[in-house]
Structures are given as C-alpha cells and as structure tokens.
Amino acid sequence: GEDVEQSLFLSVREGDSSVINCTYTDSSSTYLYWYKQEPGAGLQLLTYIFSNMDMKQDQRLTVLLNKKDKHLSLRIADTQTGDSAIYFCAETGSGTYKYIFGTGTRLKVLA
C-alpha cells in the first residue's frame, strides 16, 4: 500500500531556516499537503502543491516537489518559536478525499 515517511525530529535555532523532508510511494498522488499540529489543536493546513508543480512559495514557506524521486520538502525561512509543532505531509489522489499521512516531524525551535 501507499506509504509516506518523514524524519521524526528536527531542532533549529530561532532565525535559521528549517527544512522538513517527506518521501512517498504513491506515483498517482495528485495533491501533496503540509499540515501543522500544535499541542491540543487540530491540524492546520499550511500549504499544498499540485503534482505537476515543482515549487510553491507562500511567504516564509517554500515547498519543493521532486516527482521523479517522490520527495517533498517544506522550508520555513526565519523560523520562530511559534513554529514549534509537529508537521505532517499528506498525499491524496485525484477524485478522492482519502489522505495518506506521513509519520510527522516534531520541530523544536530554540531561542
């Protein structure tokens, strides 16, 4: 079945850039998402990318997609303490709302 993998932890200093990586196996993925989960809160959609795109930038967030290697990354510029959270990548295919979530990366931002 489909599988989505992420590294479990990432620690960065405030002001530095963070890069969170994700690999997936489903070659028919249509949409790929990055969600943020803070303690006690639901998942918040940060950004998404369509599978025919290579890059998407949204303020401090840059998403890179390498479809050949099935690799997705999220870069957060000028990381702040408020960015500390768990970040999930997810993918879904065309015509379905079924998400396959990654294992989540816990980002810790050090002041």
Place this chain on the structure above:
Amino acid sequence: GAVVSQHPSWVICKSGTSVKIECRSLDFQATTMFWYRQFPKQSLMLMATSNEGSKATYEQGVEKDKFLINHASLTLSTLTVTSAHPEDSSFYICSFPVGGLHNEQFFGPGTRLTVL
C-alpha cells in the same frame, strides 16, 4: 475557514464502558466526514468514512462493531467506542472535506481517550 468542534476534548473511562465522541461542523454542511486515530508520536490513520444518512465505510482492520459511527445530520457525526479497553486509548480526530481545487479537509481539535 470552516470550524470543526469535537466533544469531549478528553475523556477517561473504565475498561468495558462505551464512550461517544461528537464531531460538529459549525459553519458548513458535510455529507461526508472522516474519523482518524492517532497513536502517540505516530501518524494519523484513517479509520472510517462517515456518510450522512447511510452506513459508514470502514478501513481494513477497523472493527465496525467496536467503533460505531453515526452521521445523523449534515453537521454532526458521532463515534462510539464500545466496550473500551486500554488498547483503545488514543487521540481521535474527525475531519470533513470542503471541496475546492485541492481536496482540502478541515480537522477537529481531537479527543484524547484514556481507558483505564
């Protein structure tokens, strides 16, 4: 964006009892809702798709008699964990699709269930 609430936010119960979790969409009507389960430090696993006015569709390996889902209206879906056991302790999250060009879902804040 659309708001999703869950009630209760956390619950502790004794083994063998049943627990009902509510998921409400506050400003959106949804014919479909999703229920996920999240184990500590693990990913979200889709349990079932809740369909308004019809039976829920369960993912492989999820016991439908154990996890009863009722989607009684366009704004309310409930998940009942029947005869709960400690291994059912988990974080349960609901979501509903809001359509649009990128298949977005809105997620509830989750319910933490602890079974003693």
